[in-house]
Amino acid sequence: MPTMLLSLVSVIVTLWVSWAHGQGRTCDFPEIKHGSIYEEHRYKQAFPVAPGKYFYYSCDRSFASPSQSLWTRITCTEDGWSPTPRCLRQCFFPWVKHGRSASSGQTHQEGDTVPVVCDEGYSLPLHQSSITCGERGWSMPPMCSRTGSRRKCGRPPTINNGDITTFPSANYAPGDSVQYRCQAYYKLQGNRILTCRDGEWSEPPKCLEACVTSEEMMEKHNIQLRWRQNKKLYIESDDTVEFTCRRGYRAVSPRSAFRVTCRAGKLTYPTCE
Template sequence: NVQGECSNKHCDLPHIENGRIAQYYYNFKSYYFPMRKEKKLSYSCMVGYTTETGTQDGRITCTANGWSPVPRCYRKCNKPLLENGIFYGTEMYFKIHEKLQYKCNPGYHTPSGGTEDTVQCQPEGWSSQPSCTKKFVPNLHHGNYFTAQQVLRLNETLLYKCDEGYRTAGGNTTEEAVCLTRGWSLTPNCSSM
């Protein structure tokens, strides 16, 4: 019967990129493989790589559908570059799921507008690129902002209005300034007509 054939399915020698199993399994491959269901096998990742759970070694079980979990080794995350800020801790490599916290220098802010942020090492790399940038709302003489925010995120728009008798940087009574990577699209300013 077909069901009997399925239950006799065995697991072959697993191919693990950037990882390996004990040498004797390779030397006596025909003796150990195919392995029976429920049999367990340990594997280890090469230096600079880690299992999805962040360990150097993993354990897999032979099931009717093959090895479970699928044995994989992921590259560890290297400490990213950061200007105008510092990282907490001195580690250079991070395992999958490990977190890295950083703090921006005074006057600089994280992408979310705070002074500190945390990024996480994921199988495909860091969850986001740590960065510290100056994005302060400039002081505005002879005018008012339509927002109380002191720090703007990238691509956010700031709307301001100049007092009676004053004009914006673009020559209007109200003006929009967009926060770009290089600074403001047009620095908010109110000057007399």
């Protein structure tokens, strides 16, 4: 076979192989830690998908995408998902007891480091000069303690609808900690672990009341649960539930009202007639 013809055949084969290899590239379902694809229960069975296909994802409470958008678009490319779907922790920075910081009252994103200046005679634990926002929250409480002081703490503070997991002692040494838990159907908000620092306990958590929807309330509004068959459903605070009209009824409330969020133990029901 002439050299020129052999070279031409080699080029064609190389191009065909490259094309065939590119045709096989797909994107698997994106498992997003602390987040989820929009209505993933509908689309999950369609994976893997071809390049060019796009989806939207949102993050769980206290997390956000790098773009800070409520819904972030990701597109399947030959190199994978673009941008890479991520949900980063959001850390609210309160005021600093016995100190100050320019970040007081602001919310920071996972990976941010915040300088803290303590008052004279006070310091952060381990004499650190800053705290960092991590996946589980701040690396340490933003609290300055008196340098060299080793005062003990009394009994841990009580919280409504919750308690510590161990039998309380009369006093605790500096550095001792206790863990809180909420009663059934209550949602814990804040840090579940409290630490004794210079005679004072760190900020205790709260137990947020759950919402309950029953068959009687849904019949009153001519609605039913959209995705579940339960006649009675407990919903944690800040979680959402979707309703739809019962057969033969039409919506009176706006469409947005059928996706309801539990707020302090209360639900606002949509109505159909």
